[in-house]
Amino acid sequence: MNYELIKLLRQHINISQFVGFFAANLVGMLIVLTSIQFYKDVVPVFTEDDGLISNTYLILSKRITAVSSLLGEASSFSQEEIDDIASQRFTKRVGRFTASQYKVYASLGVGSLGFGTDMFFESVPSDFVDTDPAHWHYDSSGHEVPIVLPRSYLAIYNFGFAQSQSLPRLTEGVVGMIPLDIRLRGNGREERLRGKVIGFSSRLNTILVPEDFMTWSNAQLAPGADTAPTRLIVEVTNPTDDAIARFIDDRGYEMENDQLEAGRLTYFLKIVTGVVLAVGLLISILSFYILMLSVYLLLQKNTTKLENLLLIGYSPARVSLPYQLLTISVNFLVLVIAIGLLLWIRSQYMNLLWSMFPQIEEASIVPAILCGLAIFVVVSIFNIIAIRRRVNLIWQHKE
Amino acid sequence: MNLKLNSLRLNNVMPRVFSDREKDLQSDIWLHDVEFQRGKYYLVEAASGTGKSSLCAYLIGYRHDYKGTISFDGRDIRTLSTAEWVELRQRSLSLLFQELRLFPELTAWENIEVKNSLTRFKDEKTISRWFEAFGIADKKEIKCGRMSFGQQQRVAMIRALVQPFSFLLVDEPISHLDEANAHTMAEIMQEEARAQGAGIIVTSIGKHMEMNYDVTFTM
Numbered sequence: 258m259n260y261e262l263i264k265l266l267r268q269h270i271n272i273s274q275f276v277g278f279f280a281a282n283l284v285g286m287l288i289v290l291t292s293i294q295f296y297k298d299v300v301p302v303f304t305e306d307d308g309l310i311s312n313t314y315l316i317l318s319k320r321i322t323a324v325s326s327l328l329g330e331a332s333s334f335s336q337e338e339i340d341d342i343a344s345q346r347f348t349k350r351v352g353r354f355t356a357s358q359y360k361v362y363a364s365l366g367v368g369s370l371g372f373g374t375d376m377f378f379e380s381v382p383s384d385f386v387d388t389d390p391a392h393w394h395y396d397s398s399g400h401e402v403p404i405v406l407p408r409s410y411l412a413i414y415n416f417g418f419a420q421s422q423s424l425p426r427l428t429e430g431v432v433g434m435i436p437l438d439i440r441l442r443g444n445g446r447e448e449r450l451r452g453k454v455i456g457f458s459s460r461l462n463t464i465l466v467p468e469d470f471m472t473w474s475n476a477q478l479a480p481g482a483d484t485a486p487t488r489l490i491v492e493v494t495n496p497t498d499d500a501i502a503r504f505i506d507d508r509g510y511e512m513e514n515d516q517l518e519a520g521r522l523t524y525f526l527k528i529v530t531g532v533v534l535a536v537g538l539l540i541s542i543l544s545f546y547i548l549m550l551s552v553y554l555l556l557q558k559n560t561t562k563l564e565n566l567l568l569i570g571y572s573p574a575r576v577s578l579p580y581q582l583l584t585i586s587v588n589f590l591v592l593v594i595a596i597g598l599l600l601w602i603r604s605q606y607m608n609l610l611w612s613m614f615p616q617i618e619e620a621s622i623v624p625a626i627l628c629g630l631a632i633f634v635v636v637s638i639f640n641i642i643a644i645r646r647r648v649n650l651i652w653q654h655k656e
Numbered sequence: 657m658n659l660k661l662n663s664l665r666l667n668n669v670m671p672r673v674f675s676d677r678e679k680d681l682q683s684d685i686w687l688h689d690v691e692f693q694r695g696k697y698y699l700v701e702a703a704s705g706t707g708k709s710s711l712c713a714y715l716i717g718y719r720h721d722y723k724g725t726i727s728f729d730g731r732d733i734r735t736l737s738t739a740e741w742v743e744l745r746q747r748s749l750s751l752l753f754q755e756l757r758l759f760p761e762l763t764a765w766e767n768i769e770v771k772n773s774l775t776r777f778k779d780e781k782t783i784s785r786w787f788e789a790f791g792i793a794d795k796k797e798i799k800c801g802r803m804s805f806g807q808q809q810r811v812a813m814i815r816a817l818v819q820p821f822s823f824l825l826v827d828e829p830i831s832h833l834d835e836a837n838a839h840t841m842a843e844i845m846q847e848e849a850r851a852q853g854a855g856i857i858v859t860s861i862g863k864h865m866e867m868n869y870d871v872t873f874t875m
Contacts, residue, residue, distance in 0.1 A: 259769070259770070259773045261762060261766045261767075261769050261770045261773070262770065262773075264761075264762065264766070265759055265761070265762060265770070268761060562759060565757040565758075565759065566770070568716065568718060568745065568751075568753075568757060569745065569757070569770070569771050569774075569815070570742060570745035570746035570747075570771070570774050570775075570819065571742070571774070572738070572739070572742040573738060573742075649738075652738060654718075654719075
């Protein structure tokens with residue numbers, strides 16, 4: 258493209274119109290990118306996988322009412338009930354919680370400090386726990402029992418107990434290093450073991466030990482005791498399925514964790530993001546029209562020049578090119594600035610998110626950037642085609 | 657389309673606007689079978705309003721509002737594609753427009769560059785020589801919008817010459833030129849046409865360029 262051509266065709270470029278387009282397109286693009294990124298960043302807060310217990314697991318128990326307690330109705334699941342749950346179409350598999358049938362006393366020593374408590378253990382089938390099988394396992398010679406604690410216990414200790422007693426706060430890592438002293442009593446025997454906290458779960462409201470340890474200890478300390486499960490762990494295909502909620506209500510069961518709640522929140526977040534995204538896209542489309550109008554106006558004002566260029570041997574493609582490059586450059590600049598602003602905005606809200614949910618992982622920024630690129634490509638292609646069509650009209654003297 | 661055109665042929669052509677006076681149309685061109693051949697020089701003399709500029713517009717592909725058939729080397733020009741017209745305008749047909757169609761915001765030199773950059777057919781030396789021959793060497797850096805029509809006519813002439821052509825169409829080229837400049841223009845045009853083996857079609861409504869025309873038509 259030669260200098261004379263640029264000098265000719267830049268005549269009548271209206272800077273304020275381009276600034277207007279630039280601002281509008283930037284706002285549109287930024288809203289679109291930010292809403293996508295925000296959605297990606299925030300969804301894990303609701304659907305967070307705690308690493309040990311998958312999201313697609315539900316924990317079921319029977320509803321305990323005043324009447325059922327008085328009548329002494331069984332709060333455990335019978336085999337028929339378990340088969341019924343397993344036969345539902347949303348169910349993938351069902352596992353039983355097995356509770357310890359003996360007394361457990363655990364104590365913890367940190368330097369000169371120490372405290373202990375009576376407690377209980379539960380186990381679920383090992384394949385429901387997503388952890389390295391080498392760690393999630395007990396052999397009677399090793400005497401060290403791996404334990405998973407509810408994350409809320411640590412929060413209660415750190416924010417309630419430690420604070421009021423001027424005790425040090427503990428991180429998950431530190432707790433894993435403190436040896437637990439465990440005493441088990443039953444059947445006239447006592448076992449002393451060491452325990453080790455290998456992880457925390459925000460989904461399981463129990464003190465979890467490996468199934469092989471539970472089998473061994475129940476056999477040792479409470480042979481023949483009733484082990485009908487009071488809680489079941491159920492893997493489902495889609496935890497947000499309505500049918501699950503209906504089934505649970507119908508059978509009078511209770512779901513222990515907030516999976517459905519999270520499903521609803523995610524759905525709500527999707528709607529909000531969708532609306533914001535639509536607004537962003539609408540602004541982008543409108544800004545595209547502003548750009549098209551100002552380019553049309555520019556072409557209109559330069560019609561005579563363009564016609565003369567075509568008559569002395571310039572091709573429509575060649576006279577379209579400077580305008581196409583102009584719009585592509587503006588679009589590209591918008592994309593780059595929008596991505597820059599997105600990164601800045603994200604760093605602001607991510608700090609806030611991390612302070613509230615330190616365990617969430619950083620989501621990828623790639624989808625937002627790909628979406629920005631897609632908008633850039635689509636808008637640029639439309640611009641290129643529209644400019645070329647206008648120039649073709651000039652070629653045909655229809656302008 | 658072959659870039660070396662040998663003949664431009666008008667078969668029973670008439671501008672559509674003349675339909676109502678078809679019967680009493682006195683013309684050697686309209687409604688006749690006319691052929692312009694490469695290497696020959698033609699003068700088309702016309703009174704105002706007889707369609708002289710329309711003829712130029714038809715031949716350059718700018719307008720198509722005529723009846724009959726115009727063909728280049730036997731090919732009906734209504735069937736030419738955009739790309740073929742672009743090629744023809746760059747390499748086969750050169751037109752000096754009556755209304756010049758220069759760019760007033762560009763200097764005389766830049767106006768030539770806009771055209772010459774398409775084919776790089778002429779070097780700076782030749783172009784400079786023509787500026788001098790036409791007596792406008794000092795106007796190279798002046799914007800065309802600030803030049804007299806006569807000066808602009810000479811710039812437009814140079815622009816028409818900086819491309820390869822089989823036919824050079826010049827629409828009233830000397831309306832604002834004195835004898836000496838008209839003579840220079842005729843000399844340079846013929847020199848270029850000879851070098852390229854091209855044909856020249858000159859239109860005129862009053863004084864016409866002195867050249868050895870092979871055929872003279874009256875519109």
